[in-house]
């Protein structure tokens with residue numbers, strides 16, 4: 184866990200003319216006045232936003248990253264930022280920063296050792312040493328289906344609410360919070376011994392109109408502080424992983440190419456780039472032990488966007504901003520980029536060399552439009568999950584959904600599906616395992 188002293192840089196990045204950028208289809212959030220939850224998001228936004236819309240662990244006992252690491256929740260390890268998992272062959276000790284077994288993350292181990300066998304993805308992740316969290320985006324609608332629930336709980340031990348913990352869902356009107364849908368998911372996860380990552384505290388999309396149209400630095404700072412504090416406070420005893428800032432960077436193309444820059448959100452436009460530091464600082468004040476992540480798409484392989492994000496995150500680390508890791512969303516195929524396993528591994532290494540965890544946070548591989556072939560999809564699934572598995576500081580792989588029929592891609596215009604299934608996940612519509620599942624399992628077993 185990073186807990187370096189925080190030095191807030193209020194560098195004057197106040198928005199000038201460029202902030203009204205709208206050329207890439209996700210403008211609108213700063214001028215929107217209307218609707219509660221706008222139809223457009225990023226994560227691969229290619230279409231414009233309607234005006235007025237809101238644009239847009241493993242409690243697995245940290246089995247020592249190696250031979251002598253400790254594993255309970257009180258002992259500290261010597262593992263870098265995640266601190267858990269023991270810390271390779273030199274073991275644990277008086278590090279003071281580590282969190283011992285609470286997450287089962289990589290610590291200082293130099294390699295992850297696979298389980299000899301496993302009958303579920305979850306088991307493969309839990310038996311690996313150090314353990315790897317196996318996640319899924321879970322929707323409230325999905326939990327109404329018994330097969331969905333059965334597969335989700337059997338195969339995963341890490342949950343991200345697909346929409347229910349976003350700003351529009353939790354704080355639909357200023358200062359009035361609505362917890363019901365999120366509580367349902369969090370409580371179901373805990374009943375099934377699954378860890379939860381809060382998603383997401385500060386994001387331009389799925390932002391209610393009252394927030395996206397707010398003006399004035401002090402107003403926006405105060406609203407951001409209230410939201411982070413209230414939301415983290417509500418869930419404090421139940422979850423300690425958070426996507427603090429999501430998708431703060433954009434390029435001309437959603438594949439991460441062309442003119443990388445800060446996304447002109449209400450937060451950036453009113454506060455300046457320092458809103459990111461501030462969000463992490465507030466989150467750390469609220470929970471000194473939580474894992475705090477930056478999360479973005481099309482940063483999985485080397486491109487303009489990830490260079491920008493790398494420099495941004497490196498700056499945060501250098502300034503002592505309390506960031507613990509970076510989520511590579513890993514939406515592969517239209518509308519986002521493609522990334523091979525070797526690219527992903529090299530890219531992860533750069534971030535872990537900063538002392539950060541990395542996570543695959545929203546993986547799916549879209550087959551629509553014939554851009555990614557069936558064979559390429561299988562190769563990507565294996566090689567990208569293997570890249571994470573082989574990197575002990577890659578602490579989780581989360582798939583963005585359970586079964587193909589419920590994938591967000593099916594209804595997303597930029598995904599080129601035109602009403603067809605994106606065939607993007609590990610389970611078919613009858614909740615049967617696909618070949619994609621087998622390839623992921625192989626990667627988790629070191630094959």
Ligand code: G3I
Pocket residue numbers: 221222223224225226227345346388389429480512545591
């Ligand atoms: O809740 C309304 C419902 O009342 C209405 O009848 C219906 C009509 O379209 O829309 C419903 O809202 C939809 C919402 O999902 C819940 O189903 C929105 O239109 C739709 O835009 C929204 O899409 C979500 C998208 O984020 C929005 O940004 C996807 O489900 C969700 O998978 C996706 O997830 C994002 C991550 O949070 C961040 N990274 C990218 C990823 C994929 O875009």
